[in-house]
Amino acid sequence: MLLSLSTLMCSGDVSLLLCCHRFCPTCIATSENTTACMLCHKPMPFDVSKAPPLPPPGLACGSKMDALLGDLEKVCPRHKCVVFSQFSEVLDLVLAQLTLRGVRCVQLRSGNQVELRREFETQDDVRVLLLPLKKYNHGLNLVEATHVFLVEPSLQPALHAQAMARVKRLDQTEPTFVHRYIRRGNIHDMSTKKGRGGNKKRGGQRADAYDSEEGSCNESVASNDTSDSTRSKTSRVSEDTTQEDLLERYLEELTEKRFDGIYNNVLQIARRPSEDEGRIIPRIFGIVGLMLGPHSDEYFAKVESVLEPLVKSNIQSDIVRAQALEGLGVVCFTCSTGDEENAQNIMGLCDPFFNNSATPVLAKLALETWGCLASTLDSTYLIEEGFLDTHLALFLELTNNADVDVRSAAGENLALLFEAMHQNHIDNYEGAGDIASKLLELSKESSKKFSKKDRKEQHSVFRDVYNTVANQEPPNVSFGLENETLRFHDWGSIMQYNAIKECLQSGMLEHLKFNNHVRQLFDLPHTAEVYSRVEKRATKSKTSGSRKQQSAFLKDERKRRQGEKNTFLEGGGHDGDY
Template identity: 40%
Template sequence: MGKKRTGDRRMRREGDDDDEVASVASVERRGTFVSDDGEFYEGYSKNVDDEQEIDDAVEELTEKRTTTRVAALEKLTAHLLQYLSPEDVSESFMDNVLGCLRKPSESEAVLGSRILAIMAIIFGEDEERFFQRSKNVLKPLVKTARNAKIKVSTIRALGLICFVCSVEEENTKDLLELFETFFNPKIIGDICKAALDSWGLVASSLSDEMLASDILLERLVPKFLALLDHKDVEVRSAAGENVAVLYESAQNCGVPLPYSEEILDRFLEMSKDSSKKNSKKDRKTQRVVFRDIHSTLASGETPHVSFSVKNEVLEISSWKSVKQFEAMKECLQTGLQEHIKYNNILRAMLDLPETLEDRKVDRRDVFNKKSASRKQRSNELKGDRKRKQHMQDAFYDDGF
């Protein structure tokens, strides 16, 4: 995706036998196996009924009843997660979603923000008008909303849309400064983590020279270090990952990271956390994450993340790429595999070759919970999740 593809990724194809195995969205990171609980479905052919359902839902976004608008947003989210081509996203579709975000309820803000983010992944780069229109409704909510869920969803959406669609460096700098305002140990975890993740995503589009500048490092490294004391393990982890992003850029430019000895000692300590004040689950999470980060800072080892879709395996080996992939995964969730299979915009972001595969199955069964294919797929995924949870538990119990 042009300037956005700043990380290290590579794609490999596995043997033909893998085509026979049902694949569930999965990430393997230095021995840590994480699986998506969401269901995904085989491809489908968009038909007249689908088009009418989308048109009806778009129209319902203008209804006075909040419950009607929320139900319509839910329907449209489901369609977008199964992937719509850019030409299937009408101007009225976009207009009405933006309209729902001008004075939104909590549900409208959460759903509407996510819809805009998914649209960005469908539209791709150099969509400055879409970014500006989205920013005009999202940024005020980021700055003034008192509801934590609204703040989290709008922060994440604004960061992703800027990363994917904006081509103006000024927009990137503006949002990085906005996200920095939430780097405070006193801010609740979900908001702080969303700001850290979005900062890492948007920053990953910048050159190493910009990220390794003395002014930026001197300002940001102390802020990230302060967040290592946050009570939320997800905030501590996100702050550590952003330090790793800055370290990689500094190394590429031959620039030392400020407080490098202090950082190494702290990360090593956190990778061996045994404090009883943290839950067992949080201690395990922190040890795994900071073991990876410490390895990067201490010996230059790169992170390793792999994601498989049928016979394709995406392998990621830089912290910039980790932040980018995690953002796409967070946004698409259950729709990630569908988009990787059919969305060439996303495939280009991930350095995967263009796909010519088309949808083959009518998707009416996707929304019918009583359909045989839906039940069969649900049972398969339940079995997969149990096996993968067992693998993860075994990994943690084996000395971690």
């Protein structure tokens, strides 16, 4: 029966001729002419009644899909996997086939779909996450998975590199693997070669990791050819591109995706740095340490092996030695856990610079590093007789330094030691009166040899130091952070904050907002970026427990200040030293 101008068929199977007309083989076998199409009468080189039937409509598997599904079945019982494809139909087919084989998986199609992603992250029985390559190659943290499957090659290697980086991240603790599927001798093989800029080898030594179906993520990313000629052909930057756009485009590529390479290169450079490199590298180590967080003792050991020689070297400039000491202290504070000997060793490196002959930058950073690490030790160690007497004398002498930053840092260390004595109920230390008199004098400094700005800063610091030494009053410092308030009521926390701020400088605010390792150091809740709606209410709502605690604290502070004011007014004056 003729159904249309291009279709002739009955209820049986349907076949297709070379002219693309469909027909029923059973019906056409009864016709007189079985060597030509019944519609266009074009002759065929075979008997049309023997043409094979069309496959049923729907999705079908090929050799690549069979290989992919086989690999997923082997890996899924032990590891979670992420599958990237450029085509939604391929992901639909993978989803259907894995479901038939009893493997539970989820597919993100568009939008945020946080609930589906959370299922993959939290539920052990969800083993596979299916993602469109162009939509989800960036912005996700999928460290729960350790295997990445790239179904098709791409003419843009950066897309694959970004997709791999969803799994290979700084907080990934397991080895990661990348599986590629490329058919040799066809368009796939050609597009892969073109995407990586041909088969050129840089310096004759570049290993081509794209030919391997399984390998580490770092090796695969590092194999991308980034020569100037290739980059100029495949990635042109418009003239109106801003520096911020370039940073956003390439920063992740040059940091998270190539972390191991950068890390090893920086370690190598740090062994014999130039002046400029020596100023920057210790800060890089400190920032990475703040991102890695605690329990990174192996990282601390490697950093210590290259920075400690710089601190001890008489060849390096004072600024390089100071930066090395600061970076080593920050890495020890954030990464070395449970071993007080490391902190004590670095504090010993600081001692030679506690004199007025040292340059201000070296003395200041040595004092800040010493105070930061001393705050992590048990207070009984700080009040040992020989240790306490020696350092009190050193710090008291440094309060006569010509530099206001050195004087302030020395005063804060004095307050830290007296705070340790108060915690251990030592209230009659010999010489405490002389030290308090010196601090009171500094809190009222009026000499014209110092600028007005320096005098104001000195007065602010030494008033609090004097109150701690003479009256056992803790400091009361607070910083506003959007909807949060950072409060310090002991000198140890203040010195830790100062050390981290010296390392991060203008990036301190961003780390306080989004770096949970830094937030944990200062007893801040985890960043709201990863909070559920319920968790946000528990910490951000005005009726939450944390907000009520803050309100109670502020109420007590107001009562205390009002009480002091009433006492002053009723007594007709105030008997004090200043």
